[in-house]
Amino acid sequence: MLNDIIKMIPIYIMGKKYEVPEGLTILKAMEFAGYRLKRGCGCRGGVCGACVTVYRKKGNYQLKVGLACQTVIEPDIYLVQLPFVPANKAIYTIKNVPANDSNIIKLYPELMRCLQCNTCTKSCPMELDVMNYVAAAMRGDLKEVVELSMECVMCGMCAARCPAELTPFNIALLIRRMYGKHLIPPSPQLAQRLKEIREGKFEEELNQLKESNQTELQERYKELQATKGASV
Amino acid sequence: MAYPIEMQDSIRKVETSRGHRMERSFRRLNFAEKAKLLETYHPDFRLAEKREIPIGPNKEDMAPSEFVALLESPSRLNPEAVDLEKVDYKIDVLVIGGGGAGVTTALLAKENGADVLLATKLRLGDSNTIMAEGGIGAATSPEDSPVIHYIDTIVGGRGKNIPELVEALVNDAPFIVEWLTNLGVNFDRLPDGSYFTHMPAGHSRKRSHSVKDITGLEIMRVLCDEIRNQEINVLEFSPAVELLLDDQGQCAGAVLFNFDTGQYCVVQAKATLIATGGIGRLHIQGFPTSNHYGATADGLVMAYRAGAKLIYMDFIQYHPTGIAWPEQMLGLLISEALRAQGAQVVNGEGEMFVDRLETRDALSAAIIRECGERNRGVLTPTGMVGVWLDTPLIDRIGGEGTFLRRFAGIHSRFKKYNIDPAREPILIYPTQHYQNGGIETKVNGETNIPNLYVAGEVAGGVHGHNRLGSNSLVDIFVFGRRAGMDIARKIGQVKIGRLSLEHIKVYNEALQNAQIVSGTCSPMLLPDYRFEKALTTVQYIKGR
Numbered sequence: 163m164l165n166d167i168i169k170m171i172p173i174y175i176m177g178k179k180y181e182v183p184e185g186l187t188i189l190k191a192m193e194f195a196g197y198r199l200k201r202g203c204g205c206r207g208g209v210c211g212a213c214v215t216v217y218r219k220k221g222n223y224q225l226k227v228g229l230a231c232q233t234v235i236e237p238d239i240y241l242v243q244l245p246f247v248p249a250n251k252a253i254y255t256i257k258n259v260p261a262n263d264s265n266i267i268k269l270y271p272e273l274m275r276c277l278q279c280n281t282c283t284k285s286c287p288m289e290l291d292v293m294n295y296v297a298a299a300m301r302g303d304l305k306e307v308v309e310l311s312m313e314c315v316m317c318g319m320c321a322a323r324c325p326a327e328l329t330p331f332n333i334a335l336l337i338r339r340m341y342g343k344h345l346i347p348p349s350p351q352l353a354q355r356l357k358e359i360r361e362g363k364f365e366e367e368l369n370q371l372k373e374s375n376q377t378e379l380q381e382r383y384k385e386l387q388a389t390k391g392a393s394v
Numbered sequence: 395m396a397y398p399i400e401m402q403d404s405i406r407k408v409e410t411s412r413g414h415r416m417e418r419s420f421r422r423l424n425f426a427e428k429a430k431l432l433e434t435y436h437p438d439f440r441l442a443e444k445r446e447i448p449i450g451p452n453k454e455d456m457a458p459s460e461f462v463a464l465l466e467s468p469s470r471l472n473p474e475a476v477d478l479e480k481v482d483y484k485i486d487v488l489v490i491g492g493g494g495a496g497v498t499t500a501l502l503a504k505e506n507g508a509d510v511l512l513a514t515k516l517r518l519g520d521s522n523t524i525m526a527e528g529g530i531g532a533a534t535s536p537e538d539s540p541v542i543h544y545i546d547t548i549v550g551g552r553g554k555n556i557p558e559l560v561e562a563l564v565n566d567a568p569f570i571v572e573w574l575t576n577l578g579v580n581f582d583r584l585p586d587g588s589y590f591t592h593m594p595a596g597h598s599r600k601r602s603h604s605v606k607d608i609t610g611l612e613i614m615r616v617l618c619d620e621i622r623n624q625e626i627n628v629l630e631f632s633p634a635v636e637l638l639l640d641d642q643g644q645c646a647g648a649v650l651f652n653f654d655t656g657q658y659c660v661v662q663a664k665a666t667l668i669a670t671g672g673i674g675r676l677h678i679q680g681f682p683t684s685n686h687y688g689a690t691a692d693g694l695v696m697a698y699r700a701g702a703k704l705i706y707m708d709f710i711q712y713h714p715t716g717i718a719w720p721e722q723m724l725g726l727l728i729s730e731a732l733r734a735q736g737a738q739v740v741n742g743e744g745e746m747f748v749d750r751l752e753t754r755d756a757l758s759a760a761i762i763r764e765c766g767e768r769n770r771g772v773l774t775p776t777g778m779v780g781v782w783l784d785t786p787l788i789d790r791i792g793g794e795g796t797f798l799r800r801f802a803g804i805h806s807r808f809k810k811y812n813i814d815p816a817r818e819p820i821l822i823y824p825t826q827h828y829q830n831g832g833i834e835t836k837v838n839g840e841t842n843i844p845n846l847y848v849a850g851e852v853a854g855g856v857h858g859h860n861r862l863g864s865n866s867l868v869d870i871f872v873f874g875r876r877a878g879m880d881i882a883r884k885i886g887q888v889k890i891g892r893l894s895l896e897h898i899k900v901y902n903e904a905l906q907n908a909q910i911v912s913g914t915c916s917p918m919l920l921p922d923y924r925f926e927k928a929l930t931t932v933q934y935i936k937g938r
Contacts, residue, residue, distance in 0.1 A: 185721070198922060199920075256577060
């Protein structure tokens with residue numbers, strides 16, 4: 163076993179010192195210290211953005227940002243959680259907002275105030291290229307915004323730290339929705355299937371199946387599995 | 395390479411056998427073999443881990459001990475402490491829960507003219523939905539059909555699914571894909587606009603619609619945005635603690651608890667929907683869980699006390715591909731889509747022992763057998779044992795770069811621990827993932843209590859004894875939507891009488907009369923991971 167004895171290290175939660183086992187994530191370290199979190203804890207798996215934490219390492223002036231559930235503590239780390247950002251969000255009806263840059267600017271005029279200072283990128287716990295998707299939004303390259311912002315967990319840190327007071331995460335959300343709604347061509351296959359269901363094409367067979375027993379269904383299943391082709 | 399030395403020998407064996415395995419697959423189990431495997435090794439069949447529910451509508455039914463303990467606990471709400479004459483909100487619809495099912499019901503009820511209040515324990519969107527990686531099951535392609543989806547779902551559910559619910563699921567599923575697309579969800583697409591789909595285990599056709607490996611995140615972002623655009627009233631950090639009934643025995647709303655101020659809040663509603671999700675954070679049988687922090691069975695407990703009937707509560711889904719290393723990610727999920735894309739399941743000797751596309755129940759049982767009785771697992775420094783998910787096969791089959799393109803989220807999470815899953819396998823062990831059963835429901839989400847609706851994981855019956863992958867992400871929207879429309883249709887006729895918490899007193903008395911003593915109260919609301927509970931038991935014991 164590697165850990166015959168757990169090594170304890172000091173950490174500072176909002177300035178208060180606690181001794182916790184090394185190797186823990188910030189989230190588990192706070193729990194070990196005795197916190198039963200209400201705010202600042204969500205999926206515990208790095209996708210919900212609830213546990214975003216601002217921290218500084220000993221001997222370093224830089225403030226860093228990480229998800230508490232994904233960031234491992236170090237000795238003498240100073241930390242505070244920032245579970246809510248009062249960020250601006252525009253109200254719109256997506257079907258009435260065609261995908262173009264003038265609609266983006268109408269809803270978020272502050273977009274054009276961007277200073278290209280890169281603070282947003284440096285404060286993203288997901289290490290997204292925030293400044294570059296903001297730049298793409300300014301020049302109307304919506305596809306680029308979709309690609310660069312897709313992993314956003316909506317923690318709001320980019321907005322909290324932006325000196326020009328943009329809300330990059332909400333701007334990207336609007337653009338992704340515009341793109342998905344208005345710029346991807348509709349699927350003819352889906353339209354055909356919806357038509358078939360509306361016309362009741364599968365009704366009779368489903369009614370028969372509802373009366374079938376498990377053995378009959380298993381036989382059908384075996385046949386279907388044999389014709390399923392490659393899964394990839 | 396961040397795997398410790400003692401695990402690297404085994405990785406070399408996996409690498410050595412990879413080329414040979416790539417051309418092969420393990421023989422699929424026939425129905426009899428699968429039944430035998432489940433009976434012998436699946437945790438659901440460990441009878442010592444279950445006990446009878448002592449009182450209430452499901453008296454004498456078996457359920458996991460950890461869940462029964464909550465039903466044996468008195469309410470955390472003292473009925474005398476709440477003044478029911480003072481109603482804080484009087485509205486048409488109260489939605490309890492801010493995950494996929496809850497927001498869908500809220501949107502549909504609002505769209506159809508109802509006045510909605512959505513209350514949720516944590517933030518809007520905090521749920522298992524947001525964590526869903528794989529995709530939405532829907533028969534949208536020409537070679538698929540709702541009929542095939544129906545057969546797969548029922549065979550996967552061991553024939554126990556309620557047929558009418560499955561019929562609703564498979565028929566509505568393609569409409570859900572359309573609905574979400576129209577709201578601006580960026581599903582993976584082919585150049586002609588048709589959907590890129592993959593085939594999770596147990597399915598006979600490609601029908602899982604994904605957004606890379608963050609399907610749930612993308613959908614939840616869009617739906618929460620829509621809740622805000624529709625200006626639906628949302629109360630965050632306000633879990634419901636008990637349902638309200640009226641003097642006719644109808645559901646009449648709920649009592650909420652404000653986490654920030656400690657105050658109770660009385661909500662009177664013509665219809666109440668419970669969409670509080672599952673029970674992962676009870677850690678049934680001590681398993682790690684893939685579930686959200688808030689998955690503590692609150693809705694089940696509240697509804698049961700109010701007289702709702704439960705179904706199949708003794709069937710829990712253990713997802714075969716939970717992370718077993720690194721320690722920091724223990725129990726988190728690796729999407730089934732990796733297996734669909736070619737990753738095989740391999741033991742410590744580098745040998746296949748089960749087909750990668752067996753259903754979740756069978757694959758979990760096979761892994762438990764491999765690590766336990768057969769002793770061919772891989773031991774980690776913290777005392778966990780697991781087997782390998784051979785993820786480098788994904789690039790070998792799909793071409794260099796496939797893994798990163800399809801599974802960027804998974805890749806970046808492992809990268810933090812210096813593991814590159816495109817080049818190195820991932821150590822896995824089953825993790826508690828889903829509650830197959832739940833509150834009994836009809837096709838429109840109604841329960842046996844008038845004006846009480848359920849949707850999502852908290853409801854039971856549609857998945858039988860075992861849910862197929864990609865069927866929950868569609869279930870929550872199908873039944874959330876049906877409930878929202880049904881509620882909007884019916885609330886015009888609803889008359890609510892005098893509000894009452896009498897059922898809480900009656901339930902607490904029944905516990906006393908049965909001489910049941912519990913050291914706690916319920917609903918649980920939040921799990922407790924303070925102090926040494928922050929460490930996994932295994933690490934803690936070894937560490938001392």
